[in-house]
Amino acid sequence: MQVPHTPLLDLDHVDIGYDGRAVVHDATLQLPEGQIGCLLGPSGCGKTTLLRAIAGFEPVMRGQVRMHGETVSEPGYTVPPERRGVGMVFQDFALFPHLSVGDNLRFGIRHWSRAAQDERVRQLLRLVGLIGYEPAYPHALSGGQQQRVALARALAPRPGLLLLDEPFSSMDVELRGGLAREVRQILRAENTTAILVTHDQNEAFAFADRVAVIHEGRIAQLDSAYNLYHRPANRFVADFIGEGTLIPGMVEPGHQVDTALGHLQGPLSEDLPPGTAVDVLVRPDDIAIDNEQGEVRTEVLDKAFRGADFLYTLRLPDGLSVLCMAPSHDNFVIGEHVRLRLDFSHLVVFSRESGVDCPAG
Amino acid sequence: MTASATSPGAHAPASRRLRLPFSAWSMAAVVTALVLALPVLVIFGHVFIPAGEVWEHLRQTVLADYVTNSLVLLVGVGIGVLLIGVPVAWLVSMCEFPGRSVFQWALMLPLAMPAYIIAYTYTGILDFSGPVQGLIRELTGLGYGEYWFPEIRSLGGAMVMLLLVLYPYVYLLSRAAFLEQSVCVLEVSRTLGAGPWEGFRRVALPLARPAIIAGLTLALMEVLADYGTVAYFGVSTFTTGVFRTWYGLGDPAAAAQLSAVLLSFVFVLILLERWSRAKARFHHTSRRYSTLPRYRLRGWKAAGAFFACLLPILLGFLIPTLQLGIWAVQTTDQWMNPRFAGLVFNTFWLAIAAAIIAVGLALVLAYAQRMEGGRVTRVAVRIAGMGYAVPGTVIAIGIMIPFAAFDNALDAFMRDTFGVSTGLLLSGTVFALLFAYAVRFLAVSLQTVEAGLGKIQPSMDDAARSLGLHPLKTLWQVHMPIMRGTLLTALLLVFVDVLKELPATLILRPFDFNTLAVRAFELAGDERLPESSSAALAIVLVGLVPVILLSMTIGRSRPGQGAGQEDATDEDPGRRPRSRPLAVPAGTAVNPSADDPQDR
Numbered sequence: 001m002q003v004p005h006t007p008l009l010d011l012d013h014v015d016i017g018y019d020g021r022a023v024v025h026d027a028t029l030q031l032p033e034g035q036i037g038c039l040l041g042p043s044g045c046g047k048t049t050l051l052r053a054i055a056g057f058e059p060v061m062r063g064q065v066r067m068h069g070e071t072v073s074e075p076g077y078t079v080p081p082e083r084r085g086v087g088m089v090f091q092d093f094a095l096f097p098h099l100s101v102g103d104n105l106r107f108g109i110r111h112w113s114r115a116a117q118d119e120r121v122r123q124l125l126r127l128v129g130l131i132g133y134e135p136a137y138p139h140a141l142s143g144g145q146q147q148r149v150a151l152a153r154a155l156a157p158r159p160g161l162l163l164l165d166e167p168f169s170s171m172d173v174e175l176r177g178g179l180a181r182e183v184r185q186i187l188r189a190e191n192t193t194a195i196l197v198t199h200d201q202n203e204a205f206a207f208a209d210r211v212a213v214i215h216e217g218r219i220a221q222l223d224s225a226y227n228l229y230h231r232p233a234n235r236f237v238a239d240f241i242g243e244g245t246l247i248p249g250m251v252e253p254g255h256q257v258d259t260a261l262g263h264l265q266g267p268l269s270e271d272l273p274p275g276t277a278v279d280v281l282v283r284p285d286d287i288a289i290d291n292e293q294g295e296v297r298t299e300v301l302d303k304a305f306r307g308a309d310f311l312y313t314l315r316l317p318d319g320l321s322v323l324c325m326a327p328s329h330d331n332f333v334i335g336e337h338v339r340l341r342l343d344f345s346h347l348v349v350f351s352r353e354s355g356v357d358c359p360a361g
Numbered sequence: 362m363t364a365s366a367t368s369p370g371a372h373a374p375a376s377r378r379l380r381l382p383f384s385a386w387s388m389a390a391v392v393t394a395l396v397l398a399l400p401v402l403v404i405f406g407h408v409f410i411p412a413g414e415v416w417e418h419l420r421q422t423v424l425a426d427y428v429t430n431s432l433v434l435l436v437g438v439g440i441g442v443l444l445i446g447v448p449v450a451w452l453v454s455m456c457e458f459p460g461r462s463v464f465q466w467a468l469m470l471p472l473a474m475p476a477y478i479i480a481y482t483y484t485g486i487l488d489f490s491g492p493v494q495g496l497i498r499e500l501t502g503l504g505y506g507e508y509w510f511p512e513i514r515s516l517g518g519a520m521v522m523l524l525l526v527l528y529p530y531v532y533l534l535s536r537a538a539f540l541e542q543s544v545c546v547l548e549v550s551r552t553l554g555a556g557p558w559e560g561f562r563r564v565a566l567p568l569a570r571p572a573i574i575a576g577l578t579l580a581l582m583e584v585l586a587d588y589g590t591v592a593y594f595g596v597s598t599f600t601t602g603v604f605r606t607w608y609g610l611g612d613p614a615a616a617a618q619l620s621a622v623l624l625s626f627v628f629v630l631i632l633l634e635r636w637s638r639a640k641a642r643f644h645h646t647s648r649r650y651s652t653l654p655r656y657r658l659r660g661w662k663a664a665g666a667f668f669a670c671l672l673p674i675l676l677g678f679l680i681p682t683l684q685l686g687i688w689a690v691q692t693t694d695q696w697m698n699p700r701f702a703g704l705v706f707n708t709f710w711l712a713i714a715a716a717i718i719a720v721g722l723a724l725v726l727a728y729a730q731r732m733e734g735g736r737v738t739r740v741a742v743r744i745a746g747m748g749y750a751v752p753g754t755v756i757a758i759g760i761m762i763p764f765a766a767f768d769n770a771l772d773a774f775m776r777d778t779f780g781v782s783t784g785l786l787l788s789g790t791v792f793a794l795l796f797a798y799a800v801r802f803l804a805v806s807l808q809t810v811e812a813g814l815g816k817i818q819p820s821m822d823d824a825a826r827s828l829g830l831h832p833l834k835t836l837w838q839v840h841m842p843i844m845r846g847t848l849l850t851a852l853l854l855v856f857v858d859v860l861k862e863l864p865a866t867l868i869l870r871p872f873d874f875n876t877l878a879v880r881a882f883e884l885a886g887d888e889r890l891p892e893s894s895s896a897a898l899a900i901v902l903v904g905l906v907p908v909i910l911l912s913m914t915i916g917r918s919r920p921g922q923g924a925g926q927e928d929a930t931d932e933d934p935g936r937r938p939r940s941r942p943l944a945v946p947a948g949t950a951v952n953p954s955a956d957d958p959q960d961r
Contacts, residue, residue, distance in 0.1 A: 057823060081826040088827040094820035098842040108828035157828065 006069045008033040008193050009054065009161055014063035014073075016046075016053045022061060023049045024217045031161075031195065031210075036187060038196045038208030042240070046217040051163050051197045055088055056081035067160065087159030091166040093150040095138040101125075101149050102134035108157040124152040127186055143171060144179065151183060155190055162187065162194040168203055180206040201241055213237050229283075231269060235350050238281045243311070245322045246279040248352070257347055260316045261287070261296055261340070266347045281348035284311060284325035287340050289332070294339025298322075300332050314340065386729035387738040393722055394741035397800050400759025401751060404624060407617035407762075415612040419602070419619065427602045427619075431626070434520055434591075434598060435581055441524030442580045446531025447573055449670050451561060454539040457655040458663040464670040466912030469533065471526045471677030473904035475861045475878070477589025478897040480522045481885040482681040484593070485688070487513045514594045522590050525677040527580040533911075534576030538569035574637035578630045585626055586752035588864035589882055599623040600754045600864060607868070613762050620755040627750050682901060688894030696895035705899065708860060708876040711791065715798035716806070716855035720848060722799060723806035727814050728836055731822070742807070749804035753865035756797050761868060764788035789871050797865040802858045806851040813847030814840065850910065857907050860900055 007030035016024040024046040031037045039047040052058045054065060056072065056079055065073035067086075072079040081088075087108075096104055105121045112120070125131050128148035138146055147167060154162055167183070168176045180203045187194050196207050204211050205225040212222040213236070220240075221233040232238035238246065249259035253274045257264045264280060272278060288294075289312070298314035301321055305328065312324045312332065324340065332338055412420075452458070453465040471479075487493050487510075494510055501508065512518065542565060588600040599619060607616040658666050695701065726742045748756065764787040775783045787793055817840060825835040841848065863878045870879065877896040884893035 052823075055823070055827060057826075080831075081823070082829045082831055084827075086827060088823065090820040090824055092818055092820055094818065094824040096821070096824075096839060096843070098845075107825070107830075153824075154827070163827075 007031055008068060009195075010064075010066040010069070011050075011054070012064045012066065014050075014053065014065060015061040016049050016058055017061050020061075022217065024053070027063070027219055029212055029219060029222055031193060033193050034191055035209045036184065036194045036196070036207060038198060038204040038211040039214055040198055040201060040204045040211050041214035043199055045214045047197045047199075047214045048165060050214070051165055051195065054161075054195065055086050055163055056084045085157070085160050087154035087157065087162040089147075089150050089154045089162070089164045089167045091169055093138075093146045093167075095146055095149055095153070097138055099137075100134065101130070101136050101138070101141070104138070104149060104153050105134075105156050107153065120156055124156060127155075127189060128152045144175065147171065147179070151186065155186075155192065158190070160193065162192050164194060164196045166197055166199070168198070168200070176200065176203055177206050183207070213240060215240070230346070230348075232281065232348060235279070238348060238350070242283060243323050244281050244283045245320075246350070247282055247316075247320055247322065249278055249280045249349070251276040251278055251349070255347075257349060260318045260320050261322070261342060264342060264344055264347055266344045269346065269348045270351065272349065272351055277352040278349040279352060281350075282322050284323040286342070286344050287322065287324050288343050289324060289326045289330065289338045290341035291339045294341040296340040296342075298338055298340055300334050300336045300338060302334065303332070312338075314338070384733075386732045387735060387741070390726050390729040390738045390741040390745075393726055394745040397722075397745045397748060397803060399763065400756045400797075400800055401624070401747070403759040403763050404617050404620045404755055407614055408621045410614055410618075412618065413612065413614055415606065415610050415615040416618055418610075419606065419615060423597060423602060424619075426597045427599050428622075430516060430591075430596055431585065431598045431623075433516060434523070434596075435584055437517075437520040438523045438527060438584045439577060439581055441520065442528040442531045443573070443577060445524065445528040445673050446576065447535050447566075447569075449528075449673065450532045450536035450539060451565070452666045452670060454536050455561070455565070455655055456658050456666060458658040458666040460667055460670070461655075464674070465536070466908075467674050467678075468670060469529050469908050469911055470674055470679075470905070472529045472911075473901050473908050474526045474678055474681060475589065475863070475900060475904070476523050476526050476583075476587050477593060477863060477878075477882060477885075478685075478901065479526055479677070479681045480519070480590040480593050481881070481890055481893060481897065482684050483518075483522060484513055484885075485890040486680070486684055487511075516594075516596050519590050519594045519596050522594075523584055523587060525673065527583050528673060528677070530580040530583070531573060531576035534572045534579075535569050538572030539565060542568050571637040575634050578634040578637070582627060582630050582750050585623060585630070586754070586864075588752075588754055588867075593882075593885060599626070600752060603754050603758060604864075604868075607758060607761075613758070613765075616758050617762060620752075620758050623752060624755055627752070631747075631750050682898070685894045685898040685901065688891040689898050692891045692894065695892050701895060704875055704877060704880055704896070707874070708878075711794065711876060712856045712859040713852075714791075715795050715802065715859045716852040718795055718799050719802050719806040719855045720810065720851045722803055723810040723851065724836070724841075724848075726803075726807060727810045728840070730811075731814055731819075732832060746804040746807045748800040748802070751801065753797070753801055753862055754868070756800050757865040757868035760793055760797050760800075761788055764793055789869075791871060791874070793869045794866065794871075797869055798855075798859050798862065801862070801865065802855045805854045805858060809847055809851035809854060810844070813844040813851075817843055853910070854907055857904050860903055 009029075009031040011027050011029050014024065014027045015022045016027075027050055029037070039050060041047045049058060053060055053073060059075070059078045060073045061075060063074070064071050067084070071077075072084060096107065099107065102121055105124055106117050109117055109120060121134065125134060128151060130145060130148055130152070133141070133145070133149075138149065141149065150167070151164075164183075168179050171179060184207050196204065198204050198207075209224070210222060211225055211228055213220045213228060215236045221228060221237045223231070223233075228237060228241045232241060235246070238244065247259050247261065249257040249264070251268070251272045251274050252258055252263070255265060255267055257268070257278060257280055259280055261282070296316065298316055300312055301315045302313040304311045308328060309325050310328050310331070312326060313321050314324050315321045326332075449464070449468055453461050453468065485491055489505065497508065497510070498504065585599065587598075588604065591598045592601050592604065599622065603616050603619050603623070606612055606619055689696065722745070726745055730738050730742050768783070768785050768788050771786065772783050775781050821839060821843075822832075822835055825839045826832070830838065860876075861878060863882055866876055866879055867882070870876070875883075877900050881893045881896035881900065884890075884896070
């Protein structure tokens with residue numbers, strides 16, 4: 001039925017803003033049917049605004065939003081949310097307090113036949129593990145249960161696209177990862193295309209196939225979690241995703257960079273000519289403490305116990321400090337001198353001349 | 362994919378450029394505001410009409426009297442309500458003494474007593490033929506004119522009557538302010554060596570000052586609006602002056618100009634109130650609240666506190682209500698008849714109709730603001746809510762003038778062209794009355810509805826729309842069911858206010874159309890005090906209902922106190938912190954512009 005390769009959601013150079021001032025600039029992304037995407041970024045970066053524009057709550061100032069190839073938003077024209085067939089799960093769940101769980105689920109399918117409604121409600125309650133809760137009212141449920149009702153309610157009309165606005169942010173931190181995986185399984189079971197908005201990268205990685213990192217209203221990088229961590233496209237993503245340090249260096253012939261850590265060897269992320277001043281991304285797992293074979297002498301400045309491992313802050317001879325992850329069975333003390341072994345498989349470098357970089361697109 | 366997902370395709374290209382129908386909401390708000398502002402606009406329009414002979418006559422003869430009497434009344438009542446309201450508020454919120462928990466709601470009882478009713482009642486009690494003077498004569502054996510007794514039908518009498526029923530405004534707002542003060546601030550003052558009295562004088566009172574001023578201005582607006590009391594006592598103020606100019610001198614323009622002077626007094630009060638409330642917003646430096654340990658009073662201090670709280674209740678509510686009850690029992694023939702039942706029916710349906718109109722308009726305005734909170738809408742909503750400050754007399758004149766002009770013009774036109782007389786279509790009909798009530802009491806319903814709507818988090822709207830509901834249907838299927846309690850409260854508050862309303866009803870009512878308030882006023886004016894008691898008592902008793910509601914909410918007005926109770930009634934856990942403690946319930950006609958919880 002579908003035209004092949006028409007993405008379910010297609011944002012085409014979209015600007016969104018309030019009072020004439022753009023909050024989101026030039027957002028372009030496609031989401032194929034069945035995929036789960038994520039808008040990840042610090043608070044105030046515009047990710048929620050973008051989500052609300054996709055839902056139809058905010059008009060666009062420039063560009064187009066297309067669903068199934070059909071334009072649903074462009075300047076001066078916005079298909080209202082109630083006619084988009086887009087489901088949404090809200091940060092505060094927004095369950096209707098005057099309706100029972102069952103009636104909350106029925107709300108979006110009130111035009112269906114009674115039998116079809118009953119069947120769908122039964123199916124959804126089974127899916128979210130809330131069999132028997134149909135007559136309960138929202139205030140009688142725990143936070144996690146309310147969350148699952150909110151999800152089921154949004155899924156009930158079988159929306160083409162499900163939007164989730166920080167749905168786990170009111171949950172306990174320990175529960176979030178598990179819930180994200182659980183919700184992902186539910187979405188998979190329903191074969192739903194979805195977009196999650198979050199500021200928590202672990203949540204994003206547990207949940208999404210593709211993650212758009214948003215910075216100051218722009219999509220800084222749209223990629224898989226692996227690539228965001230290992231192949232960040234710019235300094236912001238390198239800094240925002242995972243832990244790490246940028247240390248200055250100079251590109252040398254033969255895929256080498258001269259830094260305070262010594263001569264780093266590996267394929268460069270950017271093909272820069274020798275002599276270019278660069279910053280090299282050092283992830284805590286790129287270096288290892290090895291007092292036998294290590295070459296770089298460092299001093300332990302600080303350390304954080306994280307269970308399976310320690311995250312050490314180490315000072316290099318020239319005063320720079322780097323983060324290093326080490327198994328927690330060795331317990332070095334602050335002030336102790338340790339040696340570092342380099343373990344780079346590739347080098348992420350950012351030219352210093354180009355200054356602060358954001359993707360030009 | 363599902364049909365609904367592709368439904369945008371059903372949009373024909375012709376309608377593609379249509380914007381969302383948001384402007385319809387702000388249009389509705391603007392039109393409503395303009396219509397409701399009509400009376401005030403008419404009054405101010407007359408400022409620019411050259412003053413006629415009557416105005417000149419007024420200016421030379423009575424205007425000075427009106428100004429002086431109104432000012433004296435304002436100052437006297439103002440001092441009185443402060444001297445009663447603030448101390449009792451401090452006592453019941455900061456001290457522990459016998460009866461405190463009863464006093465904290467009972468001190469609001471005089472709110473149920475309209476000033477004109479307490480005026481007749483005390484006249485009956487304190488007149489020459491009344492029980493008090495009778496007792497004096499019996500005990501002393503003196504006769505008429507042989508002893509001194511204060512004359513209640515005087516400026517001073519009016520002052521006392523008004524302050525007895527208006528002090529609850531100051532009491533309510535300053536009590537709320539005392540309760541809202543963070544315990545930390547008070548505890549700090551105690552660790553710095555300030556005793557109870559010093560803590561009150563140097564910390565609690567300055568912090569509560571804006572709220573006290575707000576309460577004071579509300580009371581003073583009622584003083585300016587009062588007609589029944591001053592008319593009954595024969596004191597010449599602006600309101601009685603407007604009546605006299607309208608009916609006695611038959612000069613609408615002069616009446617309107619007099620009203621404009623009265624309105625300028627009102628606007629000074631509004632500005633004062635705005636200013637004080639703007640200041641009140643910055644007063645919370647600490648967010649920690651806990652149950653306040655009250656100072657425990659013993660011995661003569663406890664007795665003093667007890668009587669200080671008892672006296673205003675006794676004089677402002679218990680004695681007059683008792684007297685009304687006695688009269689009502691003595692005159693059962695007055696109310697146990699179909700005529701009185703008809704009167705009650707008349708009044709009730711009028712009040713119910715007005716309440717439905719006011720709440721309906723409030724819903725439109727508040728929802729317009731929620732849907733599209735642009736500046737135009739916000740200003741429109743504020744203007745529509747201004748009527749609470751405008752005296753009923755002024756609103757009535759402002760309605761009567763354009764309505765009469767319209768009726769006369771239409772009548773003349775119809776007579777000239779078709780030879781038929783249309784008579785009175787707008788003026789002198791229930792429509793004019795309902796319009797006046799909507800103007801005067803919209804603020805009451807608006808504030809209540811806004812507060813209720815504000816508690817529903819915006820994501821609720823979004824959720825409904827993402828599930829396929831149009832905004833209007835969202836209002837109907839989501840907001841209204843959730844707000845059912847709020848809407849009933851708003852209906853009730855307007856209902857009671859209409860029941861008590863006197864001056865606008867007197868001017869605008871259709872010929873031979875009576876309400877309880879008008880009936881009580883007329884009978885009292887004819888010196889038939891006992892006969893007037895049944896109507897008066899009915900008003901007082903119905904007026905008690907919102908006071909009871911108020912006392913129920915005020916019990917949990919302190920953050921941290923009774924918090925569990927609030928949680929139990931609060932059905933949505935994800936509530937944003939925009940709802941404030943309901944310290945000053947809407948029944949007090951508090952300026953609705955005071956809170957603009959805009960969180961974006």
